[in-house]
Amino acid sequence: MRLPQTVVGTDGSPPAAVAVEHAAREAACRGTRLRIVHSVDWVPPPGIATALDEAGRRALRESGEHVLSESEARARSVAPDIDVRTTLAKGDPRPVLAELSREALMTVVGSSGSSGITSGLLGSVSRHLTTRAEGPVLVVRETPTPGGPVVVGVDGSSPAEAATAFAFAEAAACGGPLVALHAWSEWSVPPVPPPDPTLRYAKAPGELQAGEERLLAELLSGWSERCPDVAVERRAVRERPRQALIAASRTARLLVVGSRGEGGFAGLRLGSVSIAVLHHAHCPVAVVRGRENGSQ
Template sequence: MSGLVVVGVDGSASGLAAVEVAALEARSRRAALRVVHAFLWPAMHAPLGPSPLGPPEGGLRNMVERLVKEAVERARATAPGTEVEHAVLTGEPLTVLEAQSRTAELVVVGSRGTGGFVGLLVGSTAVHLAAHGRCPVLVVRERPHTGGPVVLGVDGSAAGERAVDFAFAEAALRNAPLVALHAWTTWNAPMPAPQDASMPYANARQALPEGEERLLAEALTGRQDRYPGVPVERRVVHGRTREALIEASRSAQLLVVGGRGRGGFAGLLLGSVSQALLHHAHCPVAVVRGRITGSQVA
């Protein structure tokens, strides 16, 4: 057994849903699963044991041990035979999980944790980890789909190539079809070279769709040969990227996107489309901006 999948837990329902997904991911990869809880209180020098006036099973340390034990039991019940280890680490969740991502092939977190605020659809840890993680980050909602295709958002950028590799590998691991979706508008599509220099926009209306079809085909080049068992549907949609992917996520079991695309600005670690999908997609979202390990690519 090689490889490592890390899941962050905090005792929330979203965190337990993430444990189930992470356990299945670890089993499909034949990897170990590490259940991690970031324990901030020791760093704040707060008392960890039960109050002298409270029950003996009280106290922060006992609470943490109970929630981690529940997560480990859930993982073993979900994926029997998978190696499951656990760690309670002192520190802020984002810092702890970012450090874990340096040696993991995948980090899984819930969309909202115990620190979530009413009205926020995704927790700050999930968003920031997707932006700073050193490996792909999978953000899970409470009720992930169990069927449907893996949907891949394709933008043709160099940064998006890792997302393409990851999506094909995920589809193969899940024995699922892949929908490669590219959305474009006249604002984000590269303008084709004019046929007549005196008419700079001649034939642009016809040439744009053809260019976007070509962009999608080029982005997938070589991957279908590498994964011959993965059925691939290509979709080129004239419309806004985030709306097209959110709609496609309704019937998907996983949505895969890159951290930044063609419209990314220097200095931004997570693009606006990726952030929108983390907040509004109807299925788990994998943001791929870190490395892809050898066990994830055939």
């Protein structure tokens, strides 16, 4: 049986180095192989001599091998017992990593790369993967809080169900508590006609809150039986989801969200909440798109 993989992309930058260490720890607690990927994309200037072209390719290849060697040493320094493989790929790293994500348990990247040029606060590779990868993508933004919980956003949608499954698996494998966060407002709860038409639609004080707490309990039904060793805290908060999740990320070791965007354009493949937490969360963020067969 082929060992599942945790894939991490690196370009040798400091954010990528942090991502490699995080991926190594994930591989250790998840029991997967770690595959470290560095991609080189040599495009010679027009009219360059063949000898210079070959020299440029050789130098780029040697530099890539050095990046991979250092990254492997870094990974083994934090998780000495894991199975580490390295891949020196050719071409744009975005489609390379997206293709590898098809068979990966998760794909890990830093929030920005060596160029230091980002769109907003998210690098081009991490932005591409969170919209195009087929499996979960973990973007390492800041150093997580040691011993902090895994926080997952729960709203009853299909992507949130996939995120919940990933979060429970993470907490069960790597230890620590889990916080299931459900944010709501009067605008997110559809009005229900009263049984007596003469009565107002207005709810009694606390009735909406109680209803949302019941909904959260229903959405988590069965998970405690499947993962009995995971301590779960349910939070139903009256707040906008992005603000609630970003606030919760301050003390979390990982924030997990589902990607509920739609459409063929990359910008529409992430929901607004996912985009917000990827740019502003205070801990690593896992975006879970799920798979066509529904497995994680």
